Amino acid sequence: MAAEFHLRTGKLVALLNGNRTAKRNKPTEEFNHGLAMSREPLGDGQLFQVRIDRKVNSWSGSIEIGVTALDPSTLDFPSSATGLKGGSWIISGCSVLRDGRSVLEEYGQDLDQLSEGDKVGIQRTAGGELHLWVNGRDCGVAASGLPPRVWGVVDLYGKCTQVTVLGCDTISRREETHRATATTTTTTDEGFVGMELSDVVNNAILSAYSGSLLNVSLGSPLDGSCSVTSNDALLFHEKCGTLIKLSNNNKTAERRRPLDEFNNGVVMTNRPLRDNEMFEIRIDKLVDKWSGSIEIGITVHNPNNLDYPATMTNLRSGTIMMSGCGILTNGKGTRREYCEFSLDELQEGDHIGLMRKSNGALHFYINGIDQGVAATQTLPTVYGVVDLYGMAVKVTIVHNHNHSDRLRRNNAIMRALSPDVGRRVFDSGDTEVERLLFHPNCGQKAAIVCDGRTALRPHATDDFNHGVVLSNRSLRSNEIFQVRIDKMVDKWAGSIEIGVTTHNPAYLQLPSTMTNLRSGTWMMTGNGVMHNGTTILDEYGHNLDRLKAGDTVGVMRKDDGSLHFFVNNVDQGLAASNVPSSVYAVVDLYGQAAQATIVDDIDLPPLPDEPLDGNNQISPCSLFSLTPSNDLRFHHLHGNNAVITNGGRTAFRQNCRSEFNDAIVMSSR
Numbered sequence: 001m002a003a004e005f006h007l008r009t010g011k012l013v014a015l016l017n018g019n020r021t022a023k024r025n026k027p028t029e030e031f032n033h034g035l036a037m038s039r040e041p042l043g044d045g046q047l048f049q050v051r052i053d054r055k056v057n058s059w060s061g062s063i064e065i066g067v068t069a070l071d072p073s074t075l076d077f078p079s080s081a082t083g084l085k086g087g088s089w090i091i092s093g094c095s096v097l098r099d100g101r102s103v104l105e106e107y108g109q110d111l112d113q114l115s116e117g118d119k120v121g122i123q124r125t126a127g128g129e130l131h132l133w134v135n136g137r138d139c140g141v142a143a144s145g146l147p148p149r150v151w152g153v154v155d156l157y158g159k160c161t162q163v164t165v166l167g168c169d170t171i172s173r174r175e176e177t178h179r180a181t182a183t184t185t186t187t188t189d190e191g192f193v194g195m196e197l198s199d200v201v202n203n204a205i206l207s208a209y210s211g212s213l214l215n216v217s218l219g220s221p222l223d224g225s226c227s228v229t230s231n232d233a234l235l236f237h238e239k240c241g242t243l244i245k246l247s248n249n250n251k252t253a254e255r256r257r258p259l260d261e262f263n264n265g266v267v268m269t270n271r272p273l274r275d276n277e278m279f280e281i282r283i284d285k286l287v288d289k290w291s292g293s294i295e296i297g298i299t300v301h302n303p304n305n306l307d308y309p310a311t312m313t314n315l316r317s318g319t320i321m322m323s324g325c326g327i328l329t330n331g332k333g334t335r336r337e338y339c340e341f342s343l344d345e346l347q348e349g350d351h352i353g354l355m356r357k358s359n360g361a362l363h364f365y366i367n368g369i370d371q372g373v374a375a376t377q378t379l380p381t382v383y384g385v386v387d388l389y390g391m392a393v394k395v396t397i398v399h400n401h402n403h404s405d406r407l408r409r410n411n412a413i414m415r416a417l418s419p420d421v422g423r424r425v426f427d428s429g430d431t432e433v434e435r436l437l438f439h440p441n442c443g444q445k446a447a448i449v450c451d452g453r454t455a456l457r458p459h460a461t462d463d464f465n466h467g468v469v470l471s472n473r474s475l476r477s478n479e480i481f482q483v484r485i486d487k488m489v490d491k492w493a494g495s496i497e498i499g500v501t502t503h504n505p506a507y508l509q510l511p512s513t514m515t516n517l518r519s520g521t522w523m524m525t526g527n528g529v530m531h532n533g534t535t536i537l538d539e540y541g542h543n544l545d546r547l548k549a550g551d552t553v554g555v556m557r558k559d560d561g562s563l564h565f566f567v568n569n570v571d572q573g574l575a576a577s578n579v580p581s582s583v584y585a586v587v588d589l590y591g592q593a594a595q596a597t598i599v600d601d602i603d604l605p606p607l608p609d610e611p612l613d614g615n616n617q618i619s620p621c622s623l624f625s626l627t628p629s630n631d632l633r634f635h636h637l638h639g640n641n642a643v644i645t646n647g648g649r650t651a652f653r654q655n656c657r658s659e660f661n662d663a664i665v666m667s668s669r
Contacts (some may be wrong), residue, residue: 003165006072006151010035010079013156020165021053022154027161028660031059031259032079034156036163037072041149042124047133047167048152049121052114054162060258060287060393061158062112065122066090066097067130067150081155089130089143090153091122094247096130096142105247108132108139112159119166122152234269234279234384234397237303241266241310244388252284253386254394262290263310265388268303272381273356279384280353280365283346285394292390293344296352297321297328298362298382312387320375321385322354322364325518327374339364339371340519344391345509351398356382436471436481436585436598439505443468443512446589447654449645453598454486455587458643458654460594464492465512467589470505474582475557480566481585482554485547487595494591495545498553499523499530500563500583514588522576523586524555524565529575541565541572545592552599557583632667639664 004019012025012033024034038048052063064080069087081090085099093112096104114120114134121133130143154163235250243256243264255265273279283294295311300318312321313331321328325342327335343352346366353365362375386395437452445457445466455469475481485496497513502520514523515533523530526545529537544553547567554566563576587596633648641654641662653663 003167004039005154005165006037006039008072008075008077009037010077010156017164021162022156022164023054023162024156024160027054027056028058031061031158032155033077034161035077035081036154036156037068037075038152038165041151042067042122044126044148045123047121047123049119049133049166050154050163051119051166052116052160052162053164055116055159056161057159059158060112060285061093062114063120063160063163064090064092064111064153064155064157065120065132066153067122067124067146068153069147069150072151080157081153084153087147087150088153089146090155091132091142095245098143102245104142105245106249107142109134121166124150232271233399234271234273234277236267236386236397237270237383239303239306239308240268241308241388248396252394252396253388254285255388255392258285258287258393259289262292262390263387264308265392266308266312267386267388268299268306269384270303272383273298275358275380276355278353278355278365280351280398281386281395282398283348283350283352283392283394284396286348286391287393288391290390291344292324293346294352294392294395295321295323295343295387295389296354296364297385298354298356298378299385300379300382303383311389312385318379319385320362320378321387322374329375335374337518338374339366341366341371342518345511347509353398354384434473436473436475436479436600438587438598439470439472439584441470441505441508441510443510443589447643449643450597451645454595455589455597456487456595457589457593458641460487460489460589461491464494464591466510467593468510468512468514469587469589470501470503470508471585472505474584475500475555477557477559477581480554480556482552482566482569482599483587483596484552484599485549485593485595486597488549488592489594490592492591493545494526495547496553496593496596497523497525497544497586497588497590498555498565499586500555500557500579501586502580502583505584513590514586520580520583521586522563522579523588524553524572524575525588529565531576537575540575542567542570554599555585557581632669635666635668638666 005015005022007019009015009022010033012030013022013036014025015022022036042048055062066081066089068084070084078084082092082097082100084090088099090097091108091111094106094108094110095102096107111120119135123131123133124146125131128144128146129141130146132139132142156163236246236253238246238250240246240253241264243261244267245254245256246252247254250270253267269279286293295313297312297320299315309315312319313323313328316330319330322338322343324344325337325339326333327338346352351367355363356378357363360377361373362378364371364374388395438448438455440448442448442455443466445459445463446469447456447458448469449456452472457463457467471481497515499514499522501517511517514521515525515530518532521532524544527540527543528535529540547553552568556564556566557579558564561578562574563579565572565575589596634644634651636644636648638644639662642651642665643654644651644665648668651665
């Protein structure tokens with residue numbers, strides 16, 4: 001059999017290299033229509049193997065591979081391999097599907113995790129068995145009872161955009177029966193389980209810091225129970241939402257088609273929760289497309305008898321859910337601000353838990369921290385519920401006896417309890433390091449340039465928010481943080497907002513606008529002052545919405561805990577009292593405010609010129625050096641999505657995951 005693809009393919013596939021290479025056109029715009037098949041049916045024992053040449057980061061999912069009894073010369077190609085019927089076996093991720101329906105979970109190696117250069121192949125044995133091969137290793141029997149005439153199938157799906165056929169060799173019985181073994185842990189002569197030294201050190205630090213938050217042990221559990229799943233273990237129930245796929249012995253739940261659908265992702269526990277039993281999950285995967293995220297709670301409804309709703313907050317009886325930072329009972333809000341954490345701002349790796357205590361009180365836990373009583377007098381028989389809604393795609397049930405989960409959880413606890421842990425401590429005499437700059441962690445539509453002095457929204461006429469920026473360190477008492485408005489646009493209502501927050505920018509999941517934060521934040525917006533999103537002062541000071549390019553605005557926390565704002569160096573008076581000592585400055589480049597530069601003792605660059613016509617932008621940093629220079633640098637005129645920094649030596653593309661072009665840069669001479 002020739003090592004080539006069939007000439008007929010999915011509508012976005014192009015064949016190259018004598019039909020040995022297949023690539024998906026428009027890889028950042030389309031994620032499917034990438035089917036390619038072997039030119040001829042597979043012979044007994046023949047391995048149809050491809051190498052992954054290219055992947056992109058735009059999508060979820062990746063290469064899928066398998067066999068089909070359908071002849072490619074007469075096939076009406078579906079959009080993806082999982083749409084093949086009539087005798088088709090496809091391996092997707094770590095699942096095996098027959099005619100689009102899952103027949104085996106947790107098989108082989110997860111294809112979504114393969115990288116460029118990895119090799120993956122499919123083989124039909126003389127006995128009618130299907131085997132997957134990954135990087136030369138046989139993953140075992142994926143299916144049996146295959147017909148004698150099948151073609152190899154490769155789906156250039158999602159992240160996978162190009163593959164090349166390596167060969168169609170016949171594997172001998174000796175090679176066919178070879179199995180590769182991998183050892184995940186090693187045991188020393190003393191009987192200890194091998195462990196990274198960094199894990200041991202981390203555990204010791206955590207224990208010393210938190211007082212028995214985590215016991216340090218180099219040995220494996222004495223009872224050996226950590227590797228055994230009891231029949232009474234807390235797992236996800238097999239009956240679940242229509243888009244849910246369960247894996248990992250029902251400990252992991254994932255919402256299918258996460259970029260196409262945002263709901264129908266409800267899962268429940270396989271049994272009622274016991275009194276004082278922790279039900280805890282880890283967020284494994286998020287997507288950026290939707291608003292809203294994971295929701296968790298309890299319900300009295302038995303999953304066997306429940307007609308699953310699209311989202312759990314649609315249920316009107318016997319259900320309590322935490323959504324965002326609030327509590328909903330039977331779909332109606334009963335506590336708007338239950339805690340300072342919002343589930344919508346959690347990240348991959350964070351943990352969420354709940355417990356119904358013996359007195360009937362319901363508590364939620366975020367990264368191991370008890371958020372307090374959410375509800376009282378709950379019924380004794382309740383099931384745990386997770387709604388993989390919006391951004392939340394995949395979660396795994398965490399059991400406390402799992403060492404790696406426990407370590408990650410306690411690291412997250414440390415991060416929440418002490419945001420400054422791990423921050424570098426500088427000598428106070430080092431004025432350059434101590435200088436107030438913008439922190440590199442900024443809003444989705446913002447950029448930090450000019451060595452941290454300037455913040456901007458590169459696409460200010462396309463988006464009016466996601467422009468939050470914070471200072472790189474907390475403010476000292478009586479220290480003013482002041483910025484000059486460099487650039488405005490006329491398109492939007494509202495303008496710059498400024499204030500302070502107790503949240504460390506290194507760990508903050510930045511909101512679309514700072515007034516959305518419900519804890520530790522004071523902001524001046526317009527001519528009012530807001531605390532945690534609620535107005536506490538009206539008609540305060542000069543209206544920030546009336547400022548123009550060249551005006552300055554500042555904020556200061558005085559040593560008595562009072563907060564003052566400044567407009568064009570004029571103190572606007574007392575805005576708030578009892579502000580804690582460790583606060584970071586915040587600027588929200590909202591609405592009309594497109595660019596601002598920190599004002600300090602160093603000379604300010606001139607204001608940028610008016611926007612140029614056409615697809616050209618001028619980077620703020622290039623304003624420092626518009627004079628001719630013999631050094632070869634990037635020209636200060638460039639594409640809309642490009643930003644020039646580092647004195648003209650560095651170029652980068654803004655919003656690289658949502659924009660793929662308009663980033664042309666040229667040399668300065």
